[in-house]
Amino acid sequence: MKNYSKQREVILNVLQGTNTHPTVSWIYSQARKTLPNISLGTVYRNLTELKKSGQIIEVSVEDGFQHFDGNTDTHLHFYCTKCHNIYDCACPENQLKNYLEENLGCNITEQKLIFNGVCKNCSVNI
């Protein structure tokens, strides 16, 4: 990722302009509003590059799609297994990271906590 490109800037803006955790195809559709000819391969390549350079993170949930997040601060995620939304939550403590680094002797570079369950909306709308 040495050279500037308009496409990469648009993709990053899309991610930074939402607090959702979108899939590639959603990012693609949003980017096309600004750049109608942008290629899907370009979206994939730039997401990989942006992740590699630490400007975005990837969120893995069990729906078979890649999800990305423009918020790189350490935070928690809640995944609703009913509506399949991913919610952000502030991280109340960082004790776990320290605990694991000491006990496993590992170096933790990213912290991704996923809680699965049923969210407030979904538990109301049975």
Place this chain on the structure above:
Amino acid sequence: MKNYSKQREVILNVLQGTNTHPTVSWIYSQARKTLPNISLGTVYRNLTELKKSGQIIEVSVEDGFQHFDGNTDTHLHFYCTKCHNIYDCACPENQLKNYLEENLGCNITEQKLIFNGVCKNCSVNI
């Protein structure tokens, strides 16, 4: 999942007999040692059923494969982004679950914590 089947039993045994977090194709290859004619579709179907009935859990990491775990106790996972192994860790506390349920008003049914980083072995073998 109303009827017994030998195939389902073998698949569950495979998962309960390892402390790794195998992919479908690994489970398939292990199951074939006992049942040489078992079908890949049968493995997928039973993994879905076993997960639905709470006998196994799915672990999502960003490698594009489904991973499963025969240990359904609440515990943490560490994912090495170098060797791509997933490690189990005991959960030192359950405060986060309570915190989130109170603050989000949600009902958490599963707790999946993934730490990404580089594990002990991989940090030695540069």
Place this chain on the structure above:
DNA sequence: ATAAAAACAGTAATCATTACTATTTTGCGA
């Protein structure tokens, strides 16, 4: 024993992701 329901093996289809190619854009040094 028998019949309906469930599960199976085997194969084909789907579709998110990756790879490839020819063309265009970017950055840098002359």
Place this chain on the structure above:
DNA sequence: TCGCAAAATAGTAATGATTACTGTTTTTAT
């Protein structure tokens, strides 16, 4: 400013994990 090598792009083809389908076999209950 010009030219060139590196990087990036659009568009298309290939890959491969997962799902769907079909005809047959197994299971369970009557």
